[in-house]
Amino acid sequence: MRAAGWRLTIVCLAMLCPLAAQAQTYPDHPVRMLVGFAAGSGPDIQARNVSAQLSTILGQQFYIENRLGANGTIASRTVAQSKPDGYTLLFSSSSIASTPYIYRDLGYDLLTDLTPIATVGILDGLLMLVDSKSPIKTVPEFIAHAKANRVLYGSPGVGNGLHLATELFSQKAGISLQHVPYKGASEVMTGLLGGSVQMMFVTPPSVMGLVKEGRVRALAFTGSKPFPLLPDVPLMKDILPSLEPIGSWGIFFAPGKTPPEVVNKLNTAIREALQAPAVAGVMARDGYHPDNRDAAAVAAFFRREVERTGEAVKAAKIEPN
Numbered sequence: 001m002r003a004a005g006w007r008l009t010i011v012c013l014a015m016l017c018p019l020a021a022q023a024q025t026y027p028d029h030p031v032r033m034l035v036g037f038a039a040g041s042g043p044d045i046q047a048r049n050v051s052a053q054l055s056t057i058l059g060q061q062f063y064i065e066n067r068l069g070a071n072g073t074i075a076s077r078t079v080a081q082s083k084p085d086g087y088t089l090l091f092s093s094s095s096i097a098s099t100p101y102i103y104r105d106l107g108y109d110l111l112t113d114l115t116p117i118a119t120v121g122i123l124d125g126l127l128m129l130v131d132s133k134s135p136i137k138t139v140p141e142f143i144a145h146a147k148a149n150r151v152l153y154g155s156p157g158v159g160n161g162l163h164l165a166t167e168l169f170s171q172k173a174g175i176s177l178q179h180v181p182y183k184g185a186s187e188v189m190t191g192l193l194g195g196s197v198q199m200m201f202v203t204p205p206s207v208m209g210l211v212k213e214g215r216v217r218a219l220a221f222t223g224s225k226p227f228p229l230l231p232d233v234p235l236m237k238d239i240l241p242s243l244e245p246i247g248s249w250g251i252f253f254a255p256g257k258t259p260p261e262v263v264n265k266l267n268t269a270i271r272e273a274l275q276a277p278a279v280a281g282v283m284a285r286d287g288y289h290p291d292n293r294d295a296a297a298v299a300a301f302f303r304r305e306v307e308r309t310g311e312a313v314k315a316a317k318i319e320p321n
Helices: 002-025 042-058 070-080 094-102 139-148 161-173 185-194 204-213 260-275 277-285 295-315
Strands: 031-035 062-066 088-093 114-123 127-131 152-155 178-181 200-202 216-221 248-255
Touching: 002 260, 031 042, 031 070, 042 062, 042 088, 042 204, 042 248, 042 260, 042 277, 070 088, 070 094, 070 114, 070 248, 088 094, 094 161, 094 248, 094 295, 114 260, 114 295, 127 139, 127 185, 127 204, 139 161, 139 216, 152 161, 152 185, 152 200, 161 178, 161 200, 161 295, 185 200, 185 204, 185 216, 200 204, 204 216, 248 260, 248 295, 260 277, 260 295
Parallel strands: 031 062, 031 088, 152 178
Antiparallel strands: 088 248, 114 248, 127 200, 127 216
């Protein structure tokens, strides 16, 4: 019995050694980071800033590959089906949480085929925008206009977090809006500036330049307190108290079954990257509150967000396609 026990111990150690060795040497060649949204979008900016710092911390290049389409699911499916070795990663916005409820066949299981690694922080709110040439100056004016006219709004795809935010807003405002889905937020902005749509909700990072230049007008911010760089933009909760604050987040993922040692090493490196002044400054500027969870806590947070988003999709009456 004693000999059998020693043999079992030796077998277990032999199984663990390759994992420990992999974590020690990881990464030993460049790492691909997929982003399911356009270059210059909020998620892209965040992923690029953190990835540049990871390259310094871990000594290998972390390079960005923008893989657009289907509300980010093309990028996430690619990672979910990749080898679980830590060399193909995903960065996604909170829109990923709605995908199981709006697509009948994702081609992967969101909660088992992707492993959450770390967050970049929590964004307190979204901006509601109209073109600066629009005569509408306030949310009440927009609501009155929508009650009397057909109004189109854009989002980066059916079930995207920005789509859900707009649908929840329209329900609380008692109006009906027509949705025009695009491939990405930059395409929605092109539609807004060109007059194809009249309104959009968006995360602040990718539109601050346009707001400052006066090309678009921010009617409201959906956070719990004013956005730091736009303190004069009204809070939606003061206009529609029944609409709870709507925010966002970003999470890095690895394929499911990636060794925990690699996931934890990445979590530690990402948390370190977020503390670098260059990265922390960008995140604070864009309104993200630091979020220092370990990998296990990130996984629990993500599962809760997926469940909560499912409730929002049901409330918005969005049918899967």
